[in-house]
Amino acid sequence: MALHPQTARFLDLLAAWGSSAENLPTVADMRGGHARREPYRGECRELPQVADLTVPGPGGEIPVRLYRPEPSGTGPLPALVYFHGGGWVIGDIDSVDATCRELAAGAGCVVLNVGYRLAPEHPFPAAVEDAWAVTADVVARPERYGADPRTVAVAGDSAGGNLAAVTALRARDEGLPLAHQLLVYPVTDAAFDTASYAAYGRGHGLDAETMIRFTDLYAAGADRRDPLLAPLRAPDLGGLAPATVVTAECDVLRDEGDAYATRLAEAGVDVAHRCYAGMVHSFFLLPEIFDDGLRAREFAIGRLRAAFATATERGSAA
Numbered sequence: 313m314a315l316h317p318q319t320a321r322f323l324d325l326l327a328a329w330g331s332s333a334e335n336l337p338t339v340a341d342m343r344g345g346h347a348r349r350e351p352y353r354g355e356c357r358e359l360p361q362v363a364d365l366t367v368p369g370p371g372g373e374i375p376v377r378l379y380r381p382e383p384s385g386t387g388p389l390p391a392l393v394y395f396h397g398g399g400w401v402i403g404d405i406d407s408v409d410a411t412c413r414e415l416a417a418g419a420g421c422v423v424l425n426v427g428y429r430l431a432p433e434h435p436f437p438a439a440v441e442d443a444w445a446v447t448a449d450v451v452a453r454p455e456r457y458g459a460d461p462r463t464v465a466v467a468g469d470s471a472g473g474n475l476a477a478v479t480a481l482r483a484r485d486e487g488l489p490l491a492h493q494l495l496v497y498p499v500t501d502a503a504f505d506t507a508s509y510a511a512y513g514r515g516h517g518l519d520a521e522t523m524i525r526f527t528d529l530y531a532a533g534a535d536r537r538d539p540l541l542a543p544l545r546a547p548d549l550g551g552l553a554p555a556t557v558v559t560a561e562c563d564v565l566r567d568e569g570d571a572y573a574t575r576l577a578e579a580g581v582d583v584a585h586r587c588y589a590g591m592v593h594s595f596f597l598l599p600e601i602f603d604d605g606l607r608a609r610e611f612a613i614g615r616l617r618a619a620f621a622t623a624t625e626r627g628s629a630a
């Protein structure tokens with residue numbers, strides 16, 4: 313399928329931002345370049361409460377930004393723990409600040425935006441441990457966040473979608489019920505051998521070479537088949553939280569995201585999956601460029617609201 317005109321514009325922007333250096337960019341270069349997308353992430357919605365907190369983690373205090381769409385003291389709300397993308401190497405709380413504000417307002421929930429440890433300084437499983445620490449803390453100390461522990465969900469984009477998926481796996485295994493998992497073009501495998509890698513591995517925003525490099529930096533010497541690194545390799549996906557999976561047609565990660573949605577459905581998980589035609593990686597976070605980014609966000613918000621309502625009803629009936 314031909315590229316969407318908005319995708320073509322985005323790829324022109326990426327080309328204009330590109331480095332002329334002959335060598336591969338350093339991690340510092342990549343982290344600096346990621347900030348160039350900030351003007352296109354949308355306006356930052358004003359909310360009654362936005363606060364920077366920390367959560368105790370296995371590697372020290374984990375920075376977390378809390379968003380609340382209602383004034384504090386108005387009663388507990390559902391909670392969404394959000395993990396940013398960036399190949400486990402780049403990205404930060406600020407890179408998804410606008411998106412988290414919109415999710416909080418739209419879904420009527422507290423959002424916890426997690427600044428997990430990044431590779432290569434902190435390779436796998438550091439990010440997984442931090443993701444779990446924050447999610448478990450919301451359930452263990454809901455009053456600190458103004459959250460309802462019966463209605464906690466996880467979400468993330470790209471590498472953050474990977475962390476949301478593996479957190480949902482761990483929650484199932486440890487008996488911590490989650491209301492939902494929102495997976496936006498998630499990394500679910502580390503094989504790099506799909507048709508979407510072959511078709512869109514170069515010149516479509518997220519190059520195969522970049523994704524392989526990110527994975528090398530993150531995984532280091534870990535087994536690439538470990539389900540906490542590659543959740544598509546998990547032998548059993550039954551009993552997981554209901555899921556929403558968003559993928560982009562012209563993205564190297566498309567096929568593994570599609571495959572994960574299929575396996576969830578086959579395992580009996582309530583899953584809704586949409587692949588957006590002509591879109592590329594990052595479209596969900598860039599509403600100033602992609603109309604479908606707004607549509608995908610509205611779809612995700614609708615699914616979250618429904619999941620929170622269902623979890624609340626189930627908890628009230630228990």
